[in-house]
Every structure is written in structure tokens, then in C-alpha cells.
Amino acid sequence: MTAETALQLALGFGLGALSVGLWRGGTRKRVTVPTQLRRRQPIPDLQLREWISAAPQGWLVLDGANRIEIMNERAESLLVRGGSLAPQIQHLDDLEPSAELLHLLELCRNTGLAQRGEWSIGRNDLSVRVMPGERSWLALQIEGSNPLKLQLQQQEQWVSDVAHELKTPITALRLVSESLSLKAEGRQAVLVERLEKELERLQKLVGDLLDLSRLDNALASRSRPPAAIDPRDVIGQAWSTLQELAIPRGIELKIEPKRDQARQVCVEPARLHQAVFNLIDNALRYSPDGKSIDLSIEERDRWCLIAVRDHGPGFSETDLDRMFERFYRGDPARARGPRNGSGLGLAIVRQIALSQGGLVRARNHPGGGAVVELLLPRA
Numbered sequence: 001m002t003a004e005t006a007l008q009l010a011l012g013f014g015l016g017a018l019s020v021g022l023w024r025g026g027t028r029k030r031v032t033v034p035t036q037l038r039r040r041q042p043i044p045d046l047q048l049r050e051w052i053s054a055a056p057q058g059w060l061v062l063d064g065a066n067r068i069e070i071m072n073e074r075a076e077s078l079l080v081r082g083g084s085l086a087p088q089i090q091h092l093d094d095l096e097p098s099a100e101l102l103h104l105l106e107l108c109r110n111t112g113l114a115q116r117g118e119w120s121i122g123r124n125d126l127s128v129r130v131m132p133g134e135r136s137w138l139a140l141q142i143e144g145s146n147p148l149k150l151q152l153q154q155q156e157q158w159v160s161d162v163a164h165e166l167k168t169p170i171t172a173l174r175l176v177s178e179s180l181s182l183k184a185e186g187r188q189a190v191l192v193e194r195l196e197k198e199l200e201r202l203q204k205l206v207g208d209l210l211d212l213s214r215l216d217n218a219l220a221s222r223s224r225p226p227a228a229i230d231p232r233d234v235i236g237q238a239w240s241t242l243q244e245l246a247i248p249r250g251i252e253l254k255i256e257p258k259r260d261q262a263r264q265v266c267v268e269p270a271r272l273h274q275a276v277f278n279l280i281d282n283a284l285r286y287s288p289d290g291k292s293i294d295l296s297i298e299e300r301d302r303w304c305l306i307a308v309r310d311h312g313p314g315f316s317e318t319d320l321d322r323m324f325e326r327f328y329r330g331d332p333a334r335a336r337g338p339r340n341g342s343g344l345g346l347a348i349v350r351q352i353a354l355s356q357g358g359l360v361r362a363r364n365h366p367g368g369g370a371v372v373e374l375l376l377p378r379a
Contacts, residue, residue, distance in 0.1 A: 052070065052072045053072050053073055055072060055074060056074065057074060057141050057142065057143050058071075058072065058074040058075030058076075058077070058078045058079065058126075058140075058141070058142035058143065059071070059072045059074070059075055059139065059140070059141060059142070060075055060079075060092075060139070060140040060142065061137065061138070061139050061140075062092060062105075062137065062138045062139075062140065063135075063136075063137055064135055064136035064137060066091060066092040066093070066105070067090065067091050067092075068089060068090060068091060068092060068094075071089065074142075075142055078121075078124070078126055078142055078143075078144070079095050079121060079126075079142070080095075095121070096121065097119070098118075098119055098120050098121075100117055100118060100119070100120075101117070101119045101128065103117075103357075104116075104117045104128070104130050105130060105138060107357045108130045108131070108132050108138060109132065109136050109138070110302070111357070111358070111359055112132050113132070113354065113359065114129060114130065114131045114132065115129070115130045116128070116129050116130070117130075119142070124144075126142050126143065126144060127142070127143050127144070128140055128141065128142050128143075129141040163206050163207075163209065163210045166202075166206045167203070167206060170199055170202055170203050170206065171203075173195075173199050174196070174199050174200075174203070177192055177195050177196045177199060178196070180192045180195075181193070181196065205344070208344035208345070208348060209344070211274070211344075211348055212326070212344060212347065212348055212351060215348065215351035215352060215355055227266070227267070227268065227269060228264050228265070228266055228379030229264060229265060229267070229269050229272070229379075230263060230264055231263060231264075231265050231272060231276070231297055231304070231306055232255060232263065232297070234269060234272045234273045234276055235253075235255060235276050235280075235295060237273060238273055238276045238277040238280055239253050239280060241277070242277070242280055242281055242284060245284060246284055246293075249287075249289045249290070250289050250290040251284060251287050251289065251290070251291060251292065251293060252292050252293070253280065253292070253293050253295060254292045254293070254294050254295065255295045255296075255297070256294075256295070256296045256297070257296075257297065263297045263299065263304060264304070264378065264379035265304045265306075265376045265377065265378060265379060266376070266377045266378065266379040267356045267358075267376055267377070268356065271352045271355065271356060272352075272356075272376075274348065274352060275348075275349045275352040275353065275360075275374060276306070276308075276374075278345040278346065278348055278349050279306075279308040279349060279372055279374065280293060280295070280308060281345065282308075282345055282346060282372070283308050283309070283310035283312075283370070283372075284310075286310050286312035286313070286370065287310040287311060287312055288311060288312060291310075291311040292311070293308065293309070293310055294308075294309040295307070295308050295309075296309075299378060300375075302377065302378055303358070303375050303376065303377060303378060304375070304376050304377070304378045305373055305374070305375050306373070306374040306375075306376070307371055307372070307373045307374075308371070308372050308373075308374075309365055309369050309370065309371045310369050310370055311368060311369040312369055312370060313369075313370075314364040314365070314368065314369055314370045315330070315362060315363075315364055315370050316330070316331065319331075319362075320362060320363070320364075323346055323362055324346050324347055324349075324350040324360065324362075325347065326343065326344055326347040327343040327344065327347075328343055328347075329343045346360075346372070349372075349374065353374060353375070353376070356376055356377070357376075357377050358374065358375045358376040358377060359375050360372065360373065360374050360375070361373050361375070
């Protein structure tokens with residue numbers, strides 16, 4: 001690959017990130033080089049070099065073997081101790097990459113999704129965004145991490161403060177509604193019951209927002225090492241809670257394979273529990289009475305696939321396009337249960353999958369019903 005082509009790739013990453021809002025709303029978008037940069041007449045090499053050199057962020061472009069094709073001046077100042085050593089830097093290994101950085105590069109290549117984390121070099125902690133390209137090429141955008149840490153801390157503190165301020169009056173209102181329900185009759189009893197349901201929904205919404213904020217920040221800081229666990233243990237715990245809602249409707253959970261076949265994933269147990277709980281809860285909401293929810297666990301190369309299928313009406317085309325967006329709710333006519341969700345359950349599953357180095361996807365089953373698949377690293 002020529003220097004001009006490499007520079008175009010780096011520029012494409014930068015403009016692509018700006019144009020699609022790579023980190024808009026705390027979600028990640030699949031990154032591609034903009035079509036116009038690949039199809040139109042190439043931009044002069046000198047102009048590309050000037051743009052990349054003048055960028056306020058550090059930029060590294062790596063080929064599939066982690067050879068350095070581009071390193072701009074800002075990257076040199078952040079990564080190289082002494083500018084005279086810069087010409088000797090030919091490979092990523094020359095920069096002594098941390099284990100976390102190498103893990104981010106592997107995740108980016110395996111999933112095709114942008115990753116974000118930290119790169120510690122000596123006493124410097126740098127924030128790095130890793131973006132995928134064609135033929136396993138990667139672009140790394142590097143910045144000092146102090147502003148990022150401050151921003152994340154401020155964001156988490158703000159959400160925590162708001163959640164705390166909302167929880168207190170919600171709890172008080174629920175106590176009042178419970179007291180009113182003991183005395184209310186007729187029309188008043190109906191109104192109090194509706195009030196209790198709305199307060200319960202609002203309380204769950206506050207909790208979900210707080211969870212999403214924590215997950216957004218977990219994408220930037222993986223402080224807890226993942227553990228090797230059998231997902232069936234976590235599935236059993238989640239189902240024990242939801243079973244109370246399923247039994248009156250005659251719905252059971254069928255899990256394959258049985259215990260005689262070992263399956264392990266490498267994730268944080270609490271995050272897996274939350275993801276599985278949300279997936280089963282979503283399937284329960286759309287399952288017809290008397291039908292089963294089918295959950296399968298398969299090993300595929302280096303991945304473990306957890307698939308949850310219901311026997312309801314399936315997803316619409318709009319659902320498939322938008323179901324992992326925050327606050328998106330499908331057609332309420334499809335729901336078979338009386339409960340309404342916050343519109344954040346599947347968005348939380350998506351963020352959990354990303355934070356654990358996996359992904360989530362949805363499809364309609366050929367035999368009817370909807371399937372949501374959670375793909376996680378094998379232990």
C-alpha cells in the first residue's frame with residue numbers, strides 16, 4: 001500500500017468519525033471509509049499529509065501485521081520518548097503496547113466495531129479509539145486521557161445525582177400510593193392502581209438510565225477482569241426471578257444443551273446476568289400464553305452464542321432496524337403480556353455486549369417468532 005493510499009485511509013477514518021458521530025449518544029457505530037474518498041479522484045499526497053500532521057489528535061494507522069504506516073507529529077509527541085527516536089519506530093511493538101491495547105486491537109478486528117480504552121506508556125495514560133478498516137487495517141486516534149477521565153467522571157456524577165434526586169420522591173410517592181390504595185374505592189381505586197404502575201415504570205426507567213451511564217463508561221475503562229463462567233448458572237438465576245411472571249401464563253424456559261455439555265464464556269458475571277435477564281424478559285413480553293421460550297448455547301470458533309427465541313409474531317422491519325436504540329419500543333399490539341418496558345432493555349444488552357467484547361443481533365426465526373442472539377468471547 002502506498003503512502004498516499006495510507007493517508008487517504010487515515011483521513012477517511014477521521015472524516016467518517018466526524019460525519020456519522022462515532023460516539024453519539026454513548027453508542028458505537030460501525031466505521032467505514034466514506035465512499036466518496038474511495039471512488040473519486042485521489043486527494044494529493046501532500047495535502048493529506050498536511051491535514052494529518054495538523055490534526056490536534058495523535059493518529060496511527062496500522063496494517064494487518066501491526067506495522068506503522070502513518071504516525072503524525074502529535075502521536076510522536078505522545079508515544080515516543082525523544083523525537084530523535086521516531087524514525088526508528090516501524091512496528092507497534094517498538095512502542096511497547098500494553099496488554100489492554102493489544103486486546104482492543106484484537107476485539108476491533110474480530111468484531112468489526114470501534115473500541116475505546118486506555119494505553120499506558122510509562123507514566124502517561126492515554127485514551128485511544130481503535131477503528132476498523134479493510135484487510136484488518138486499523139486507525140488509532142490517541143489523546144491525553146485526563147480530559148476524558150474528567151468528562152466521564154462528571155457525566156457519571158451528574159447521572160448519579162439526577163437518579164438519586166428522582167429516587168427519593170419516587171419512593172415517597174409509592175408509599176403515599178400504597179397508603180391510598182388501602183382506603184380508595186371505586187373510581188379512586190382505579191386511579192391509584194394506575195398511579196402505582198406509572199411510579200413503578202418511572203422507578204425502573206431511572207434505574208435503567210443509571211445502568212446505561214455506567215455501561216457507557218465501562219467501554220472506556222475495563223477495570224474488572226472478566227471471569228470464566230458457565231452461562232447456564234446465570235440463566236437459571238435470571239429465570240428464577242422471571243418465573244413468577246411466566247407460571248400464571250403457562251410459559252416455560254427450555255435450555256439447550258443440557259448440563260452434560262460444558263459451555264463457558266469470559267465475561268463479568270453481573271453483566272451477563274443483566275443481559276440474559278433483559279433478553280428473557282423481552283421474550284416473555286411477546287410470548288403467547290402456553291408457549292415456551294427457547295434458549296440455546298452454542299460454541300462457534302472463539303465465541304459463545306446465546307440465542308433467545310420466543311414464539312410470538314416476530315419483528316417488523318422497523319423493529320429490526322431500530323430495536324437496539326434507546327427508548328425505542330415496538331408495536332404494543334405485538335405484546336402478549338400486560339407489562340410495558342422502558343424502551344432501554346435491549347439498548348442495555350447492546351452496551352453490555354460491547355463492554356464485554358461481544359455483540360448482539362436480532363432476526364426472525366424461519367419457523368416463526370423472534371430470535372435475539374448474544375455473542376460473547378469463549379473462556
